[in-house]
Each structure stands twice: as structure tokens, then as C-alpha cells.
Amino acid sequence: MLEKIEDCAPRFRYIQKAPFPYPRILYIVNRVLLHSPRLSCRLLHKGDVSPKNSRRMNSFQAFKPVAEVTERAGSPMTNNPIKSHDSSESPLPNKGANPKRITKISLAIVLMIGMGVAFYEVIKQTGSNNPISHFSIRKWISLKGGREVDSVPAANVADKLAIRIAIAPIISPEKSLEMYQPFVDYIGRRLGRKPLALYRPTYSETNDLIRYQRCDIAIVCTYPFIRGEKEFGMQALVVPQIKGVETYQSILLVPQTSRAIKLLDLRGKRFASADIISTTGWLFPAMRLLGSGEDPNKFFGEHIITGSHDRSLQAVIDGFVDGAAVHGIVYDQMVAKDPSIQNKIRVLEKSPPFGIPPIVVHPSLDPELREAILSVLLNMNQDAQGKEILTKLQIERYVIPDADLFAPLRLAVGKLEKWR
Numbered sequence: 001m002l003e004k005i006e007d008c009a010p011r012f013r014y015i016q017k018a019p020f021p022y023p024r025i026l027y028i029v030n031r032v033l034l035h036s037p038r039l040s041c042r043l044l045h046k047g048d049v050s051p052k053n054s055r056r057m058n059s060f061q062a063f064k065p066v067a068e069v070t071e072r073a074g075s076p077m078t079n080n081p082i083k084s085h086d087s088s089e090s091p092l093p094n095k096g097a098n099p100k101r102i103t104k105i106s107l108a109i110v111l112m113i114g115m116g117v118a119f120y121e122v123i124k125q126t127g128s129n130n131p132i133s134h135f136s137i138r139k140w141i142s143l144k145g146g147r148e149v150d151s152v153p154a155a156n157v158a159d160k161l162a163i164r165i166a167i168a169p170i171i172s173p174e175k176s177l178e179m180y181q182p183f184v185d186y187i188g189r190r191l192g193r194k195p196l197a198l199y200r201p202t203y204s205e206t207n208d209l210i211r212y213q214r215c216d217i218a219i220v221c222t223y224p225f226i227r228g229e230k231e232f233g234m235q236a237l238v239v240p241q242i243k244g245v246e247t248y249q250s251i252l253l254v255p256q257t258s259r260a261i262k263l264l265d266l267r268g269k270r271f272a273s274a275d276i277i278s279t280t281g282w283l284f285p286a287m288r289l290l291g292s293g294e295d296p297n298k299f300f301g302e303h304i305i306t307g308s309h310d311r312s313l314q315a316v317i318d319g320f321v322d323g324a325a326v327h328g329i330v331y332d333q334m335v336a337k338d339p340s341i342q343n344k345i346r347v348l349e350k351s352p353p354f355g356i357p358p359i360v361v362h363p364s365l366d367p368e369l370r371e372a373i374l375s376v377l378l379n380m381n382q383d384a385q386g387k388e389i390l391t392k393l394q395i396e397r398y399v400i401p402d403a404d405l406f407a408p409l410r411l412a413v414g415k416l417e418k419w420r
Contacts, residue, residue, distance in 0.1 A: 163193040166218035168206040172308040190376045203275045223279040226413045236358035238398040247353035249328035250280035268301040269322035272312040284351040355405040
């Protein structure tokens with residue numbers, strides 16, 4: 001319903017249904033877009049519309065040229081009479097300013113400004129002196145003054161005041177920090193060096209710390225050790241002995257309410273692993289499927305990588321997944337801490353014994369440092385403080401691994417990854 005008609009000086013007349021909240025802004029946009037000082041529009045303010053016919057509207061209202069209204073002059077639009085055009089004034093143009101065109105051009109200008117600002121921010125972020133720092137996952141710490149550096153090879157640190165120990169995410173980082181920090185501190189104290197614990201979210205990233213000599217020793221899973229051994233000669237320094245053996249197992253778990261009785265019953269289900277290169281989390285179930293003529297990469301409906309074995313176990317407890325394969329020692333530790341876990345899950349299957357995860361070093365590690373670390377680890381159970389730390393880790397002592405301890409795993413990894 002049209003409310004009132006007013007003359008616009010000098011060329012156009014517009015009709016407004018309701019007051020516009022920002023008349024001066026639209027006035028300026030109108031002058032700029034039409035590129036002419038003669039083409040302007042006087043907008044109606046709240047006081048221009050009679051109280052009787054005015055309506056408040058919260059959104060933008062359209063304007064129409066007076067020519068359209070003139071054709072409808074016979075219709076009862078308003079109580080106020082339409083002012084006729086004075087012939088003494090300049091003649092009205094054939095066409096008025098198209099509101100749709102103005103809107104489109106306005107939106108285009110706003111879009112172009114937004115794109116320009118976004119492009120400027122991209123250039124600003126990527127055009128610094130060290131662009132790689134914007135994309136690197138984390139920053140390396142200098143052993144000398146805390147300054148950031150590109151590389152700190154273990155054998156080239158002049159002062160040799162630190163011992164860098166990397167810990168793979170066999171359990172979640174928050175639990176790893178609580179469990180392994182006393183171990184790291186003990187090693188540093190015995191070596192007379194500042195202890196530095198390094199944690200990474202995946203097994204592959206932990207392997208890279210050894211590969212590029214960004215740490216001195218590392219606690220890794222057996223699958224990553226086999227890969228590191230083949231790729232750059234990673235060496236197993238010692239292995240933990242637990243309950244008189246240097247082996248452990250993979251355990252397949254399902255919720256207590258699951259109907260599955262074997263691994264093949266989980267076809268098309270959601271399955272969890274700590275890491276894609278985890279021996280207990282993925283290598284064992286993958287080899288079981290290969291032995292049954294199944295493709296491990298297509299067997300499960302969804303394969304969830306949880307990042308650690310305790311998270312995989314928790315995913316089964318919460319019913320988030322239909323099954324999971326976990327580290328046997330981690331499972332025993334969690335059940336010992338909370339026996340009620342056994343009432344929420346069910347063991348589907350256990351693997352044969354595997355060689356236990358070792359403590360590894362780079363082949364080019366300084367021989368003197370290597371021997372010093374080896375001596376501390378082998379004699380840790382002879383020291384009262386060291387023995388206390390081992391007990392908390394449920395480890396009896398560290399021993400040098402037998403040559404054939406990891407032989408079955410080398411064959412399994414080679415078969416899964418199709419090594420020649």
C-alpha cells in the first residue's frame with residue numbers, strides 16, 4: 001500500500017512505503033552510482049509521512065519511479081492529493097533510476113571490497129621473511145638459548161647439556177606426561193643433562209624425530225620401529241621386560257552388548273585403532289583379515305584412528321565404535337586401575353606374542369652418548385630411585401633384545417606393505 005508521493009528535485013520523484021533508517025547513506029550511494037550531480041533523490045523522513053498512514057518497517061523498502069504511480073492515480077492510494085508536474089520545471093526523464101540495478105551494483109562493490117581485504121590478509125600472512133613458519137605444525141627449540149631453529153642434530157650440539165627423549169602416543173599425551181616424566185627426569189639426572197620430553201600426536205611424527213636427529217632416544221611402537229629400521233637404519237637399544245618376558249599381545253574388544261563372536265562379524269562396522277601403523281591396533285587385525293581372504297582397507301564400514309590405545313578402549317566403552325584392537329599392556333593397566341571396565345566390554349580375541357616396543361636410537365648417534373644411555377637403562381633396576389620408577393611403569397628391567405625378537409613382525413609388516 002503506497003503512503004505518500006513527494007516531488008524530488010530536480011528530475012525524479014520517488015515513492016517510499018515507510019521511513020528509511022539511513023537516508024543520507026542512500027543519498028550518497030545514489031549520487032555516486034549515477035555519476036551525475038543532477039541525478040539525486042530526496043528521501044522521505046519520518047516526519048514527511050502523515051501519522052495516519054505511516055507504517056514502521058524494519059527492513060529496506062523499495063522505491064519506485066513516479067511514472068508507475070501516475071498510471072495508478074485513479075486508485076485510492078492515499079487521502080493526500082498527488083501533486084501534478086509543473087510544466088515550467090525541467091521535463092522528467094523517460095526512465096528513473098532502477099533500484100534493482102543500484103542494489104546489484106552496491107552488492108558487487110561490497111563483494112569486491114571484501115575480496116580485496118581477504119586477499120590483502122593472505123598476502124600479509126604469507127609474505128613474511130619466514131613463510132614456512134605459517135605452515136609448520138610445531139616449532140623446534142634450540143638447546144642453546146631457547147631460540148627457534150630449523151634443525152638441532154643430536155651429534156652437533158656443542159654444549160651437550162640436554163637429553164631429548166621422544167615418546168610415541170601409545171597412551172594419550174596427558175597420561176604419557178604423568179607416566180613418563182619421572183623416567184625422563186631420571187635419565188637426565190643420571191647423564192648430567194637437562195631432560196627434555198618430546199611428544200607427537202602420531203607414530204610417524206615420532207619416527208621423524210629420530211630420522212632427522214631431533215631427539216636422542218625414543219620410545220616407539222614395534223610397527224614404526226620395523227619401518228624405521230628399513231627406511232633409515234633405526235636401532236633398538238633396549239626393550240622392557242615385563243613379567244619375565246619381552247613380548248606383549250594385541251587384544252580385540254567389543255562392547256558387552258555386541259553380538260559379534262569373531263573378527264569377521266565386524267564386517268561393515270565401525271572399528272578403532274590407535275594409529276594406522278600400530279602393531280596391536282592395526283597390524284594384527286589387518287593380518288587376520290588378510291589370512292581370511294579379506295581386504296583390510298575395505299572390510300570395515302569406518303576405520304577410526306583415535307590417537308592412542310586408551311582412547312580406543314574408551315571408544316568401545318562409550319559405544320562410539322563396534323570394535324577396537326588395543327595394546328595388551330595398556331589394557332591390563334586400565335583394568336587394574338578400574339576393574340569395572342570388564343563389565344562394559346568383552347574380549348573377542350588375543351594375538352600371539354609380539355616383540356615388545358623398544359627404546360630406539362639413530363644409527364649415527366654419538367657413540368659415547370649411546371653407551372652412556374645404555375648403561376643407565378640397563379642398570380636402572382639396581383638403583384633404588386630407578387627401580388621405583390620402573391615399578392610405576394610396571395617394568396621389571398631393561399634388557400638388550402635378542403636378534404630374532406622382531407623377526408615375525410618384520411615378515412608381517414613386509415607382507416602388509418608389500419615390501420619386496
